[in-house]
Amino acid sequence: MNITAFSKxxxxxxxxxxxxxxxxxxGEGVSxxxxxxxxxxxxxxxTHGHVDHIAGLWNIINTRNNAMGDRxxxxxxxxxxxxxxxxLYADFxxxxxxxxxxxxxxxxLKEGDKISLRDAESTNRYILPFSVNHTYSETAFGYHVxxxxxxxxxxxxxxxxxxxxxxxxxxxxxxxxxTYEKKVLTVSGDTILLKREDISDTEILFHECxxxxxxxxxxxxxxxxxxxxxxxxxxxxxxxxxYHISSRYxxxxxxxxxxxxxxxxxxxxVHPERIFEF
Ligand SMILES: [Zn+2]
Ligand SMILES: [Zn+2]
Numbered sequence: 001m002n003i004t005a006f007s008k009x010x011x012x013x014x015x016x017x018x019x020x021x022x023x024x025x026x027g028e029g030v031s032x033x034x035x036x037x038x039x040x041x042x043x044x045x046x047t048h049g050h051v052d053h054i055a056g057l058w059n060i061i062n063t064r065n066n067a068m069g070d071r072x073x074x075x076x077x078x079x080x081x082x083x084x085x086x087x088l089y090a091d092f093x094x095x096x097x098x099x100x101x102x103x104x105x106x107x108x109l110k111e112g113d114k115i116s117l118r119d120a121e122s123t124n125r126y127i128l129p130f131s132v133n134h135t136y137s138e139t140a141f142g143y144h145v146x147x148x149x150x151x152x153x154x155x156x157x158x159x160x161x162x163x164x165x166x167x168x169x170x171x172x173x174x175x176x177x178x179t180y181e182k183k184v185l186t187v188s189g190d191t192i193l194l195k196r197e198d199i200s201d202t203e204i205l206f207h208e209c210x211x212x213x214x215x216x217x218x219x220x221x222x223x224x225x226x227x228x229x230x231x232x233x234x235x236x237x238x239x240x241x242x243y244h245i246s247s248r249y250x251x252x253x254x255x256x257x258x259x260x261x262x263x264x265x266x267x268x269x270v271h272p273e274r275i276f277e278f
Contacts, residue, residue, distance in 0.1 A: 001018075003015060003017055003018070003204075003276070003277065004016045004277050005241075005275070005277075006030070006033055007027075007244050007270040008052075008244075009245060009247070010247075011027070011028065011052055011272075012027030012030070012056070013025050013053050013243065014027045014030040014056060015187060015206060015243075016034060016041070017145070018037075018040070020042075020043075020117050020145065021042040021043065022043050022044070022117075022145075023041045023045070023060075025053040025054070026044055026055075026056040026060060027052050027055060028052070028056050028059075030060065031059040033275060038063055039064060039073065041060070042076070043075075043127075044057070044060075044075070044076070044077045045079075045127060046078065047142065047190065048080065048086075048140035048189060048190060049089070049138060050085070053189075054085075057077070057093060058093060058096075060075075061100070064102060065097065065100055065101055065102065071102055072102055073102055074102055074105070075103070075104050076104075076106075076107055077105070078108075078129075080108070080131075080141045081110050081139070083139045083140075085138075109129045109141070111129055111131045113128075114126045115128075117145075124148040125145060125148070126145075126148075127146070128144040128146050129141040129143050130143070132189055132194065133191055134190045134221055140190060142187055142188045142191065142198065143186070143189070144198075144202070145185040146181050148181055148182075149179065149180055150180075152176060153176055153177065164176070183201060183202035183203065184204065185204045185205075186198065186204070187206045188206060188223075190210075190221070190244060192220055192221060193223045193227050196235060200236055201235070201236045202237055203238045204239045204278075206243055207231070207241070207243070208223050208243060209224070210222035210223060211223070211224040211246060212245070212257075214227070216248070225260065228242065229260055229262060233262055237262075239265070239267075239268065240266070240268070241268045241269065241270060241276070242267070245269065250273060257269055
């Protein structure tokens with residue numbers, strides 16, 4: 001189990017990705033629900049400044065500063081540069097907690113920045129923020145977790161194993177392999193809809209799906225189910241996790257989602273009233 005999440009549109013959203021100890025967004029209740037795991041979080045990536053995505057920050061800071069867990073571990077909070085709501089909140093948090101026992105840092109990000117996750121050269125992963133369309137007043141990001149991997153160059157892929165072993169001996173590993181970048185996780189944040197190029201080939205896609213029926217949407221700020229399903233068709237997404245679902249669908253959600261099917265893609269959803277684990 002690598003992911004623990006909670007998401008209910010308008011109320012609270014957070015996604016904890018344990019392999020990298022990252023929290024994407026920090027909605028209300030996150031410390032209460034993650035409990036001891038809140039000490040494991042090293043980095044928080046905020047998608048935007050709406051209160052259902054950031055309200056839990058104050059609690060995280062307070063819990064880590066006062067409870068019995070490890071108080072020394074630094075915490076870095078990344079956010080879309082220029083997001084005024086987050087900057088005001090960060091300023092308040094720093095002032096209200098002027099004597100923290102751990103190092104708390106807020107780091108503004110621009111689209112395309114690469115945030116390296118590991119220092120060891122053998123396992124190379126980084127976070128890549130990308131811009132998304134949400135509301136006019138919000139600078140909003142989605143995030144990719146990208147892994148740099150190695151594979152055989154195309155011309156060697158069909159060769160039998162012993163020939164490849166020979167080639168490694170004669171030419172060396174470097175000559176016959178190439179590096180490529182694989183999206184292992186993509187988080188949409190709140191958005192009208194991501195672009196095909198942003199989501200294609202990702203292993204796990206968390207896409208917001210506030211509306212299960214398009215006709216329930218009044219403003220063009222959030223995605224609806226039919227659009228998200230269309231988007232992932234033929235996009236080589238292994239697992240699609242629908243989240244940020246409006247609580248108006250609590251009674252019908254399971255019935256509705258049973259009917260959707262995308263060949264080659266496993267579809268899951270974060271129930272607006274339950275902790276999601278995957
Ligand atoms: Zn939201
Ligand atoms: Zn929002």
